[in-house]
Amino acid sequence: MVARKIEEQHQPQIQPKKRIRHVRNPITTGEKAIVGLIAFVTFIVLGFMVNNFASLYTMNQENYRLEQTISQQKQVNEGLSLQVVELSAPDRILHIASEQLGMSLDDNKVKVVQN
Numbered sequence: 683m684v685a686r687k688i689e690e691q692h693q694p695q696i697q698p699k700k701r702i703r704h705v706r707n708p709i710t711t712g713e714k715a716i717v718g719l720i721a722f723v724t725f726i727v728l729g730f731m732v733n734n735f736a737s738l739y740t741m742n743q744e745n746y747r748l749e750q751t752i753s754q755q756k757q758v759n760e761g762l763s764l765q766v767v768e769l770s771a772p773d774r775i776l777h778i779a780s781e782q783l784g785m786s787l788d789d790n791k792v793k794v795v796q797n
Contacts, residue, residue, distance in 0.1 A: 779785040
């Protein structure tokens, strides 16, 4: 047995050959390019959507402000219309003409003009 052990030690050991494995990437370059292009287009579309939403929001705010301004102007116009009616009363005009301006009404010189 001793002799056999010596012989076994002197025998060169056969080392297994290292195999080089070529691992194929499951995702090809073309597929990566397509996915990248889809992602790029998606981000561009999302950007346009956000931009349009922001524009819409701004326009709605401006519309609301204009409606408020129109409402206020209508109130001012109604007040001024009421003031015109009050100030154009014939009795008031006659009173101011006779009292403050010293004018007198002569019925013979008055001509009625019809529209």
